[in-house]
Amino acid sequence: MAAVVVVTVAFAVASLALLWVLRASLESSTDAASQSRAADIVAQLRTDAPAELDRTLLATTGRTSVVQVLDAGGAVLVASEGAPSEALAPALPTGATTRVTEVRGARESADYRVVTEAAAGPTGTFTVVVAAEQDPVSETLSTVAALLALGVPVVVVVVGAATYLLVGRSLRPVERMRGTVSAITTADLSDRLAVPATHDEIARLAVTLNSMLGRIEDGHTAQRRFVGDASHELRSPLSTLTAALELGAERPGFLDVELVRDRLLPEAQRMQHLVDDLLLLARADERGLALRVVDVDLDDILDAEVIRVRAGTTIGAVSRVHPTQVRGDAVQLVRTVRNLVDNAVRHAVRTIVLGCTTDGAHAVITVSDDGPGIPAVDRTRVLERFVRLDTDRARSAGGSGLGLAIVAEIVAAHGGTVVVGESDDGGARVTVRLPLAGPAHPPVAEKR
Known part of the structure; x- marks a missing residue:
């Protein structure tokens, strides 16, 4: 409809302009012929009498x-x-210029376009009148107007039909895309749209939608895997607690202090830690981590971890800490360092090394161990949730597979990066880089 309206208006304006130009051209041609004839007569009247013309x-x-x-x-x-x-025109005074007028003759339908010119001869002053009937001009204009009146509607109809068909054909791939997308459900997100070989906006739209579907599928897969892994991790401590409580219900004397201290309480604490980690990751997915940004001394955090490791484990802790201060959330940064240290202690043989320093506009934290290390192909994957390698870093080592994932979330919220590499002793080295000025856009802290 828009195309029809635009074409109709354009043709109407063009038709009026054509008729106006055609009329001006015909009248100009007629006036030129009349002026030429009048000039010839005036020239002869300068020497001859009118009767001798x-x-x-x-x-x-x-x-x-x-x-x-x-x-x-x-x-x-x-x-x-x-x-x-x-006379079709009044006489002109001597010396008057040429005049062009339109007059009606004696006959009812005789309209003339009249050229009058003064002439001075040996026998007196005369006026030459040359007129051309307007009927041929009017007939020509009427014929052209009639042709336009018949032709323009035909052209408009053709343009409207062609536009409808061509636009419909060009949007047909979009309709196919709509049908394909409407058929995709969460049960199977593997379907993709067919990309037309036109290399135009429709093809780019298909590529963009396929990319979006890929991201949705990846997110859905990660969510299902996350729920499955979380359920699996919670099943073990819950099974232990349930079995102990059922046994205690049948044999009350079985629940002694030693069983509670050595078996039930560690399982409950493990489940509590796992639930806390899951809640943190869920908040990070939903609206980002809430950071309370203050000045944080990283060297104090690492020194405290060195003391904790030396006092509570048989693993040696080497400190290579330099005074380093950043802007960030102190609680979350403590949790980051503790997760890295616990991960290193869990897999170290004899020693872990903690270090922090500054590098330009960034603070650099490193935590290394002398354990079996992480293969290069898995160093990015270990930062994902519930990822454990089939080596000494297995479930038997006591980890849930969330420690490094939480580190990655906290560091990303601070605008930093995490890189897993190899230590000088062949074990794993985790390097965290944090901007000294803090996160560029820290999330607003939650109100409790």
Whole structure:
């Protein structure tokens, strides 16, 4: 409809302009022929009397309908054959310029376009009148207008139909995409849209939608895996607690202090830690981590971890800490360092090394161990949730597979990066880089 309206308006304006230009052109051509005839007659009247005029100058043609020569009083002296007996224009004074006027003749339908020009001869002053009927011009304009009136609607209909068909054909791939997308459900997100070989906007739309579907599938797969892994991790401590409680219900004397301290309480604490980790990751997925940004001394955090490791484990802790201060959330940064240290202690053989320093506009934290290390192909994957390698870093080592994932979330919220590499002793080295100025856009802290 928009195309039809635009084309109709455009053709209407163009038709009016064409008729106006055509009328001006025809009238200009007629006036030029009349002025030429009048000039020839004026030239002869300068030497001859009106009765001596060359008869060819008084003859009419297709462009000249009437020729008259008037005296100073406006009376017709000589005229072309069939010319009206009355003068078509008044006499001009001597020295007057050429005039072009439109007049109506004696006959009802005779409209003339008249050229008058003054002439001074040896026998007096005369006025030459040359007129052309307007009927040929009007007939030509009427014919062209009729053709336009018939042709423009046909062209508009053709344009409307062609536009409808072509636009519909060009949007047909979009309709196919819509049908494909509407058929995709969460049960199977592997379907993709067919990409047309047109290399145009429709093809780019298909590529973009396929990319979006891929991200949705990855997110859905990760969510299902996350729920499955979380359920699996919670099943073990819950099974232990349930079995102990059922046994205690049948044999109350079985629940002694030693069982509670050595078996039940560690399982409950493990489940509590796992639930806390899951809640943190869920909040991070939903709206990002809420950071309370303050000045944080990283060297104090690492020194405290060195003391904790030396006091609570048989693993040696080497400190290579330099005074380093950043802007960040102190609680979350403590949790980051503790997760890295616990991970290193869990897999170290004899020693872990903790270090922090500054590098330009960043603070650099490193935690290394002398354990079995992490293969290069898995160093990015271990930062994902519930990822454990089939080596000494297995479930039997006591980890849930969330420690490094939480580190990655906290560091990303601070605008930093985490890189897993190899230590000098062949074990794993985790390097965290944090901007000294803090996160560029820290999330607003939650109100409790």
